[in-house]
Amino acid sequence: MKNGPDIARVAALIGDPARANILTALMAGKALTATELASEAGVTAQTASSHLKRLLDGGLLRLRGQGRHRYYSLSGPDVAATLESLMGLAAGHGHLRTRTGPKDAKLREARVCYNHLAGTRGVQMYRSMIQRELLSEAGDHVTLTDRGHGFISSFGIDLSAPTRSKAPLCLGCLDWSARETHLAGRLGRAMFAHMEDRDWITRGIGSRHVQFSALGQEMFEQWFPV
Structure with missing residues (x-):
């Protein structure tokens, strides 16, 4: 692989339909819970959790805690x-x-x-x-x-x-x-x-x-x- 930004990895993260639905749901600028994002993506809570972890690891999302709740949002503009x-x-x-x-x-x-x-x-x-x-x-x-x-x-x-x-x-x-x-x-x-x-x-x-x-x-x- 040639040196430089790994656009293939980012494209793969965005390219999955469920993850794409999660990301576009967050385009409104509001932070959402995993349960809300599972509903937006049309997947089970367990599947959504796996997708959210990949998006977090890939730097596309950020996670914030407030009390017992955890909220996801896009990592930046x-x-x-x-x-x-x-x-x-x-x-x-x-x-x-x-x-x-x-x-x-x-x-x-x-x-x-x-x-x-x-x-x-x-x-x-x-x-x-x-x-x-x-x-x-x-x-x-x-x-x-x-x-x-x-x-x-x-x-x-x-x-x-x-x-x-x-x-x-x-x-x-x-x-x-x-x-x-x-x-x-x-x-x-x-x-x-x-x-x-x-x-x-x-x-x-x-x-x-x-x-x-x-x-x-x-x-x-x-x-x-x-």
């Missing part, structure tokens, strides 16, 4: 970005597990991608910020401009607050349904959380779908016109 790209690749080549329907339409419109806004709304936000020179692109590198810092401050987000996160401030994430970029990184996460706090958006129960309120739709269009 790089895993979420990889899964989002694979979803786009699969959809682009017609590898769909179900027929497109109303539920898929909602996911295409707005959904949570680990911890930031994705779908048509997420792409609109990113495109608006690029067009108004709030964000700057240089290849895969995305930065917040001086004008962007002022915009974010007026939006109500304090970027001077200390953080322990090692994630970059701005990160472009390829949206699997729109095939365009949406905003990830610490800024994408902060903007999603801020919209939740303002009751512009609510997360769907048991789904990655994000619902905009009437106020949220109005304010979103005001802040992120294209």
Whole structure:
């Protein structure tokens, strides 16, 4: 075997249908128990336990304990970005597990991608910020401009607050349904959380779908016109 990153091992971890279902269930950004993930994967608790161990050993998941409960989540935004790209690749080549329907339409419109806004709304936000020179692109590198810092401050987000996160401030994430970029990184996460706090958006129960309120739709269009 040639030296370098072992992509075959990572691909094998993701490639199993049950493990793929476990990983995509965690794309909503919420930590779930082994029992919940077994249900998502459609396997027994014992089988799920084996899959979870492999994903933990492979570095794709992290485990946190709270009292008697143990919760699993994706190990980081790089895993979420990889899964989002694979979803786009699969959809682009017609590898769909179900027929497109109303539920898929909602996911295409707005959904949570680990911890930031994705779908048509997420792409609109990113495109608006690029067009108004709030964000700057240089290849895969995305930065917040001086004008962007002022915009974010007026939006109500304090970027001077200390953080322990090692994630970059701005990160472009390829949206699997729109095939365009949406905003990830610490800024994408902060903007999603801020919209939740303002009751512009609510997360769907048991789904990655994000619902905009009437106020949220109005304010979103005001802040992120294209």
